[in-house]
Amino acid sequence: MTDPASTMNSPAVTTLGEPVARPQGLRSLAADWSSDQRAFKDVSWGKVMMWIFLLSDTFIFSCFLLSYMTVRMSTTEPWPNPSEVFALEIGGKPIPLILIAIMTFILISSSGTMAMAVNFGYRRDRAKTALLMLATAAFGASFVGMQAFEWTKLITEGVRPWGNPWGAYQFGSSFFMITGFHGTHVTIGVIFLLIMARKVWRGDFDTERRGFFTSRKGNYEIVEITGLYWHFVDLVWVFIFAFFYLW
Amino acid sequence: MAHAAAPAAVHGHSIKVYLIVWAWLFVLSTCSYLVDYFGLHGYLRWSLILLFMIVKAGLIVAIFMHMAWERLALIYAILVPPVAVLVFVGIMIFESNYTLFTRMQFFGLGS
Numbered sequence: 001m002t003d004p005a006s007t008m009n010s011p012a013v014t015t016l017g018e019p020v021a022r023p024q025g026l027r028s029l030a031a032d033w034s035s036d037q038r039a040f041k042d043v044s045w046g047k048v049m050m051w052i053f054l055l056s057d058t059f060i061f062s063c064f065l066l067s068y069m070t071v072r073m074s075t076t077e078p079w080p081n082p083s084e085v086f087a088l089e090i091g092g093k094p095i096p097l098i099l100i101a102i103m104t105f106i107l108i109s110s111s112g113t114m115a116m117a118v119n120f121g122y123r124r125d126r127a128k129t130a131l132l133m134l135a136t137a138a139f140g141a142s143f144v145g146m147q148a149f150e151w152t153k154l155i156t157e158g159v160r161p162w163g164n165p166w167g168a169y170q171f172g173s174s175f176f177m178i179t180g181f182h183g184t185h186v187t188i189g190v191i192f193l194l195i196m197a198r199k200v201w202r203g204d205f206d207t208e209r210r211g212f213f214t215s216r217k218g219n220y221e222i223v224e225i226t227g228l229y230w231h232f233v234d235l236v237w238v239f240i241f242a243f244f245y246l247w
Numbered sequence: 248m249a250h251a252a253a254p255a256a257v258h259g260h261s262i263k264v265y266l267i268v269w270a271w272l273f274v275l276s277t278c279s280y281l282v283d284y285f286g287l288h289g290y291l292r293w294s295l296i297l298l299f300m301i302v303k304a305g306l307i308v309a310i311f312m313h314m315a316w317e318r319l320a321l322i323y324a325i326l327v328p329p330v331a332v333l334v335f336v337g338i339m340i341f342e343s344n345y346t347l348f349t350r351m352q353f354f355g356l357g358s
Contacts, residue, residue, distance in 0.1 A: 040321050049275040051325050066339050076350050084282050101280045108276060112269035116262055116312045132300035224313070231311045235304055241276075242300035246283050247293070 002243075007229045018120065048074070054232045060237050064178050065243055071170035080166035082245050100245050105147050107186075110139030111234040114227045121223035126203055129223060133197035136230060140190040147183045151176075178240055185233050196226045269311045275299045275306075 019159040023031045040048045072079055104237035154175070158165050161173040199205065200223065207216040279299040282292055310314040314322060 018253050036275055040324070041318060043317065043321060048321065051321065055328060058329055059298065059332070062329070063337070069336070070339045070346075073340065074346035074350070076347065076354075083286070096347055097280065097283050101276070103279070104276050105273065108269070108272045111272070111307065112312055114267060115265040115268075119260075119262055119265065132340070183285055228312055231307055234311075235307050238303045238307070241334045244298050246279060 044075065044221055046225050047219060047228070049226045054228065057232065057236075061178075061181070061239070064181060065239065068170075068174040068244065071174060072168070075168040075170055079166040079168050080164060081169045082247075084152070085166065085247065097245060099146060099150055100241065102144055104241055106143050106146070107234050107237050108141050110136045110143070112230055113139065114230045118224045118227045120201070121220040124206065124220060126200060126206065129220075130197045130201035133193050133223070133226070137190045137193040137197065140193065140230075140233075142188050144183055144186050144190070147179060149188075151179075174244070178244060182236055182240060184235070185236070189230050191232050192229060192244060193228055196222055264310065270305050271304055273304060275303050279303075 006049050017070045024030065083096040084094075086100050087096045088098050089095075090098065115134045117136060120128040120132060159172045159175070161176050163169045164172045199218065200220075202209070204211075204221070205218050205220050210217055256290075274343075280352060282295050288294065308326075314325075
């Protein structure tokens with residue numbers, strides 16, 4: 001009998017009794033990267049994959065904001081003043097950016113309820129988790145509603161991707177592109193939240209019910225993963241609010 | 248990083264920390280709205296907007312998204328690549344200044 005420790009450290013043996021040679025050259029690159037190694041300890045693959053997806057989404061939104069910066073800096077026409085464009089008449093007097101401010105507060109509130117849902121999820125408090133997720137979805141849906149109102153208002157005032165009454169034509173294309181893409185993300189988030197809230201409410205993660213699509217058992221970590229996506233949507237809005245509406 | 252090695256502690260921490268962060272996000276958003284409401288201009292406006300934006304983004308990522316309690320391998324993998332965007336910003340500032348220059352020079356616009 002050989003010492004078990006030395007057996008563990010020596011290369012695996014084939015039935016022919018010869019050690020398996022490691023691949024060389026380009027083949028070694030694929031072999032090493034696909035070998036059974038984990039870079040991210042103490043964190044599930046689901047969470048890591050959501051983070052990596054969010055990183056790629058970061059680049060997408062960065063490119064939108066960068067193209068907005070580029071057209072705004074290079075146009076010779078004056079840029080429409082967002083403070084006036086997005087003002088609303090309340091009580092006969094225009095209040096600058098008020099709708100956008102309300103939308104910001106709504107999205108922040110939805111992030112707060114989401115963070116608490118994650119916390120109750122890990123305590124396996126089924127009812128509170130589901131209700132907080134539903135509250136988050138409701139905030140998100142009202143956000144999308146206000147965005148639809150804002151789009152309608154601007155379109156009736158004559159803003160188009162190819163022009164507007166106040167100045168640089170690129171204003172419209174940047175506005176519809178950036179807020180449209182963000183609104184799509186919020187909408188997908190609301191759908192995602194509703195599906196997961198239903199699973200939590202039904203007790204899927206307590207009874208280890210298998211998913212309809214993957215046939216795998218889920219657990220309460222999916223609440224945190226849903227939360228990551230939702231907080232990211234809020235995070236993107238922080239940047240849009242600063243660069244598009246306030247700048 | 249007392250929390251780093253204890254994921255159980257992360258998931259068990261109280262609701263209070265979220266409420267505090269939530270309140271701060273409200274305060275910071277109000278501040279950035281007031282920058283516009285009072286019509287501040289120039290470098291003061293831009294630096295305040297950026298300051299409030301960065302603090303809000305930091306709070307969301309660190310606390311709400313639990314990044315503060317993750318291991319460094321994940322933190323670096325996610326937070327370092329976006330730095331490349333800043334390089335892109337630099338490139339595009341050069342590019343748009345040049346575009347503006349050529350438009351003024353050869354089309355006589357804006358003059």
